[in-house]
Amino acid sequence: MALGKFNAAEVEARIxxxxxxxxxxAAGANARTDAATYSVMIPPPNVTGVLHMGHAFNNTLQDxxxxxxxxxxxxxxxxxxxxxxxxxxxxxxERRLAETQQPSRTKLGxxxxxxxxxxxxxxxxxxxxxxxxxxxxxxxxxxxxFTMSGAPGAPxxxxxxxxxxxxxxxxVEMYNKGLIYRGKRLVNWDPHFETxxxxxxxxxxxxxxxxxxxxxxxxxxATYEYVEKDEDGIEILRETRDYISIATTRPETMLGDGAVAxxxxxxxxxxxxxxxxxxxxxxxxxxxxxxxxxxxxPDKDFGSGAVKITGAHDFNDYQVAKRGNIPMxxxxxTRADMRADGNPYAVEAAIAQKIANGEQxxxxxxxxxxxxxxxxxxxxxxxxxxxxxxxxxxAEGLAVMVDNPDFDAEAEADPDRRVGNxxxxxxxxxxxxxxxxxxxxxxxxxxxxxxxxxVDTDKxxxxxxxxxxxxxxxxxxxxxxxxxxxxxxxxEPWCISRQLWWGHQIPVWYGxxxxxxxxxxxxxxxDWDTQNPVHFCGATMDEALAQAVDYYQPSGAFGYLLxxxxxxAEASISIPFDEHGQPVRLWRDPDVLDTWFSSGLWPIGxxxxxxxxxxxxxxxxxxxxxxxxxxxxxxxxxxxxMQLAVVDQKPFDTVYLHGxxxxxxxxxxxKSTGNVVDPLDLIDEYGADALRFASAxxxxxxxxxKLDTQRIAGYRNFGTKLWNAASFGExxxxxxxxxxxxxxxxxxxxxxxxxxxxxRTREAVDTALTDYRFNDAxxxxxxxxxxxxxxxxIELTKPIFDSGSEAEIAETKAVYAWGLDQCxxxxxxxxxxxxxxxxxxxxRPKRLIxxxxxxxxxxxxxxxxxxSELGWVTGAIDAVRSARAQMHVPAGTCICARAERTASIxxxxxxxxx
RNA sequence: GCGGGAUUAGCUCAGCGGUAGAGCACUUCGUUGACAUCGAAGGGGUCACAAGUUCGAUCCUUGUAUCUCGCACCA
Numbered sequence: 011m012a013l014g015k016f017n018a019a020e021v022e023a024r025i026x027x028x029x030x031x032x033x034x035x036a037a038g039a040n041a042r043t044d045a046a047t048y049s050v051m052i053p054p055p056n057v058t059g060v061l062h063m064g065h066a067f068n069n070t071l072q073d074x075x076x077x078x079x080x081x082x083x084x085x086x087x088x089x090x091x092x093x094x095x096x097x098x099x100x101x102x103x104e105r106r107l108a109e110t111q112q113p114s115r116t117k118l119g120x121x122x123x124x125x126x127x128x129x130x131x132x133x134x135x136x137x138x139x140x141x142x143x144x145x146x147x148x149x150x151x152x153x154x155x156f157t158m159s160g161a162p163g164a165p166x167x168x169x170x171x172x173x174x175x176x177x178x179x180x181x182v183e184m185y186n187k188g189l190i191y192r193g194k195r196l197v198n199w200d201p202h203f204e205t206x207x208x209x210x211x212x213x214x215x216x217x218x219x220x221x222x223x224x225x226x227x228x229x230x231x232a233t234y235e236y237v238e239k240d241e242d243g244i245e246i247l248r249e250t251r252d253y254i255s256i257a258t259t260r261p262e263t264m265l266g267d268g269a270v271a272x273x274x275x276x277x278x279x280x281x282x283x284x285x286x287x288x289x290x291x292x293x294x295x296x297x298x299x300x301x302x303x304x305x306x307x308p309d310k311d312f313g314s315g316a317v318k319i320t321g322a323h324d325f326n327d328y329q330v331a332k333r334g335n336i337p338m339x340x341x342x343x344t345r346a347d348m349r350a351d352g353n354p355y356a357v358e359a360a361i362a363q364k365i366a367n368g369e370q371x372x373x374x375x376x377x378x379x380x381x382x383x384x385x386x387x388x389x390x391x392x393x394x395x396x397x398x399x400x401x402x403x404x405a406e407g408l409a410v411m412v413d414n415p416d417f418d419a420e421a422e423a424d425p426d427r428r429v430g431n432x433x434x435x436x437x438x439x440x441x442x443x444x445x446x447x448x449x450x451x452x453x454x455x456x457x458x459x460x461x462x463x464x465v466d467t468d469k470x471x472x473x474x475x476x477x478x479x480x481x482x483x484x485x486x487x488x489x490x491x492x493x494x495x496x497x498x499x500x501x502e503p504w505c506i507s508r509q510l511w512w513g514h515q516i517p518v519w520y521g522x523x524x525x526x527x528x529x530x531x532x533x534x535x536x537d538w539d540t541q542n543p544v545h546f547c548g549a550t551m552d553e554a555l556a557q558a559v560d561y562y563q564p565s566g567a568f569g570y571l572l573x574x575x576x577x578x579a580e581a582s583i584s585i586p587f588d589e590h591g592q593p594v595r596l597w598r599d600p601d602v603l604d605t606w607f608s609s610g611l612w613p614i615g616x617x618x619x620x621x622x623x624x625x626x627x628x629x630x631x632x633x634x635x636x637x638x639x640x641x642x643x644x645x646x647x648x649x650x651x652m653q654l655a656v657v658d659q660k661p662f663d664t665v666y667l668h669g670x671x672x673x674x675x676x677x678x679x680x681k682s683t684g685n686v687v688d689p690l691d692l693i694d695e696y697g698a699d700a701l702r703f704a705s706a707x708x709x710x711x712x713x714x715x716k717l718d719t720q721r722i723a724g725y726r727n728f729g730t731k732l733w734n735a736a737s738f739g740e741x742x743x744x745x746x747x748x749x750x751x752x753x754x755x756x757x758x759x760x761x762x763x764x765x766x767x768x769x770r771t772r773e774a775v776d777t778a779l780t781d782y783r784f785n786d787a788x789x790x791x792x793x794x795x796x797x798x799x800x801x802x803x804i805e806l807t808k809p810i811f812d813s814g815s816e817a818e819i820a821e822t823k824a825v826y827a828w829g830l831d832q833c834x835x836x837x838x839x840x841x842x843x844x845x846x847x848x849x850x851x852x853x854r855p856k857r858l859i860x861x862x863x864x865x866x867x868x869x870x871x872x873x874x875x876x877x878s879e880l881g882w883v884t885g886a887i888d889a890v891r892s893a894r895a896q897m898h899v900p901a902g903t904c905i906c907a908r909a910e911r912t913a914s915i916x917x918x919x920x921x922x923x924x
Numbered sequence: 925g926c927g928g929g930a931u932u933a934g935c936u937c938a939g940c941g942g943u944a945g946a947g948c949a950c951u952u953c954g955u956u957g958a959c960a961u962c963g964a965a966g967g968g969g970u971c972a973c974a975a976g977u978u979c980g981a982u983c984c985u986u987g988u989a990u991c992u993c994g995c996a997c998c999a
Binding site: 257259308309313318319320327444489497500642710713720721729730734735737742801 | 926927928929930935936937938939946947948949957958959961962963992993994995996997998999
């Protein structure tokens with residue numbers, strides 16, 4: 011059968027199915043005996059995901075490396091799988107419930123909702139996997155993993171493995187080692203998803219904002235001399251004030267102020283430090299007085315130099331408040347609306363005032379329960395509350411006033427021109443401010459004081475830094491190392507608890523704490539406290555129960571356990587009796603773990619840890635990690651920390667980081683800009699090989715990735731060129747002889763020359779891929795196949811096929827067939843489909859995966875009498891000339907114009923004629 | 925503010941201590957012989973700027989400018 015046109019769509023589907031059916035991608039396929047191992051972990055795409063250009067690029071690079079190693083006989087594993095992606099997936103499924111008029115998440119309840127997610131996953135969770143297959147990804151799909159496999163409620167057949175147990179085991183181990191703790195901290199709170207998120211999930215974006223200047227009146231109408239001096243110490247302003255001026259961008263948080271802070275060296279406010287001032291919001295009769303304190307934090311030169319301290323709603327203030335033991339009043343609920351719970355404002359304010367006066371002790375729990383939002387603001391959206399507060403303060407005349415630049419006294423005096431301007435207006439500065447947004451929800455993040463679980467990153471960061479510093483783990487390009495160091499050296503505790511339902515539920519059960527107290531009369535009793543519960547952390551309910559028994563037994567006459575008759579028997583335990591003679595009830599932490607906590611265990615988790623599996627022994631630590639630099643902190647650094655903390659081994663040898671794929675002009679692809687390129691469209695139009703070749707060609711170390719479809723079209727053409735080269739060979743009968751792996755002998759100069767060129771190309775490709783220089787490999791191949799093999803060698807063989815001797819033709823056929831075969835082998839990692847197709851159609855009767863990567867060198871193949879490329883080229887031209895002589899072609903005619911020009915033999919008089 | 929990166933042909937980008945490279949675009953010519961998704965020929969660059977190191981700098985050093993990306997951030 012003659013070669014027809016190359017139909018990418020048809021070929022790709024057929025060949026991929028053949029590969030899978032033949033088990034070409036299974037771990038260890040094509041491995042030599044005693045082969046070294048090569049393993050790669052796919053960066054698990056979100057199970058909700060669809061393939062975008064970043065995936066296409068990233069997975070192409072992985073596939074190139076994996077195929078290259080597999081062909082070289084390595085025992086190769088490319089481990090695929092998907093990530094459960096807590097927030098993203100919960101968001102998608104919630105949206106879908108709404109679209110299909112199904113009950114909402116909250117109506118369904120936790121169990122039913124997670125069941126919906128499992129159903130959704132079974133239905134459409136495989137989308138991205140099938141898309142990766144279209145790209146040609148040679149993952150071992152039989153090992154496909156999922157970061158929620160094995161979780162309660164998971165269908166048995168969903169995915170192989172039990173990732174859940176691994177995640178839970180790690181949590182328990184880290185908890186037991188003191189690497190994980192729970193605490194009340196100010197965290198980034200996403201009011202849309204109503205969950206805490208980590209620092210990394212917050213995007214700070216500059217938006218237009220305002221800074222309002224308000225007066226906090228001094229208590230009891232006290233006054234002081236306010237003196238402003240310039241740089242030279244010369245007095246520029248002196249006035250008697252009965253207030254302190256405060257600037258804020260967030261007036262709604264004034265309600266939770268605990269103090270006003272000034273810098274200790276700020277002379278302007280020295281007279282009033284230690285005095286009280288009044289928060290100018292809320293009902294007059296219950297306005298709170300707060301102290302004026304000193305702290306290093308305020309900047310004398312910014313604003314008025316005085317800062318209101320709202321510990322529960324600002325990260326800087328939080329630190330000040332902790333230093334100064336200032337109470338932190340939480341003003342908002344989980345949706346960032348002004349709180350509507352608790353006692354009426356009058357009651358709460360009175361208590362707060364006692365605290366401010368030092369007349370009442372306070373603790374965190376008590377403060378957290380207090381609601382200091384005035385009644386009329388309760389339940390308001392935070393931004394509505396801001397408007398109300400501002401309006402109320404201004405109406406009361408407690409805003410700082412400044413000259414109105416628009417005020418025109420004459421005009422105001424003239425009844426016809428009067429516009430009602432006032433000579434002074436409230437001081438409001440328009441000012442760009444950095445505002446935190448949730449990376450998924452896109453709503454403004456609120457610092458919120460809540461109880462959360464944290465990884466004590468300080469304790470596990472050391473080995474992760476050392477491994478890179480001492481070269482155990484290499485990060486490419488090198489600039490990635492510096493970024494890695496910079497982040498890890500300044501690492502903050504990692505908040506890992508999420509108030510979501512889709513995820514690994516934290517394996518901690520709480521129970522009331524019990525303390526023995528000796529009463530005044532000498533009797534002993536137990537003090538039960540559910541506000542400050544004890545933790546029982548265990549991989550299973552039974553483990554937690556055992557701990558609970560140990561804890562509670564010594565504290566009383568608790569001899570045995572009783573099964574709880576409550577509905578939720580799983581999460582409760584009965585121990586007779588507490589102080590009221592009631593069973594002791596445990597309750598499980600409802601929160602789940604940050605998705606990145608589980609994906610941080612991807613390397614060991616997918617290989618079967620904590621079981622001591624053969625795969626773990628063989629493929630871990632993995633070889634290369636190829637991923638986007640945007641998840642260096644999210645994922646790479648955390649894998650480093652966690653693998654080292656859990657199994658005391660590095661997760662991989664080398665990290666290859668690449669940038670974001672941008673459009674042809676270098677702009678970020680985004681839906682709103684409308685410049686998103688769908689890789690599947692590109693595959694449809696140009697074929698997967700063209701997209702892959704373009705990806706490889708773009709992938710210079712540290713280079714920018716601008717995707718130009720013109721370029722992809724060019725590589726599609728390259729495929730056509732290759733196809734036509736095969737077609738030329740076919741027409742000349744080069745594939746008539748059964749395929750042989752043996753390197754054919756050559757006596758004719760062009761044949762001897764091309765063998766050397768092929769060997770040089772093989773060396774170039776190997777060198778390039780060894781150094782992760784995909785673009786070098788691509789350009790070496792492009793240049794060789796098009797510029798050398800097609801432009802020169804084919805031209806050189808024409809006269810031989812036309813008029814050479816039988817022996818010459820036979821030799822040339824053999825060399826040509828072998829040469830094309832070598833082209834296909836070298837191209838295969840980048841262009842697997844077209845090479846495989848040519849292989850199956852004509853060149854060699856086996857799956858290419860069984861074609862071993864060549865190891866010859868130029869020295870092996872180049873003839874001993876020609877040690878330089880120029881020598882070979884010159885010889886080749888001689889061959890052309892002698893062939894021409896045999897054909898009696900008139901002098902001056904050119905068969906290979908370029909060859910003649912290079913050797914400066916003769917001017918081209920009739921280009922391309924024969 | 926801290927930290928990366930960039931600046932080379934019209935465009936997009938490689939590269940390198942010793943004659944400046946590719947693709948695309950452009951110009952001219954060429955289609956019955958693998959290929960028009962093609963072939964042949966060709967034009968086009970003070971390698972951002974300045975100083976330094978060197979026999980020699982686009983490359984190394986320092987500085988400047990412009991651009992860009994992370995991280996943080998002043999109420």
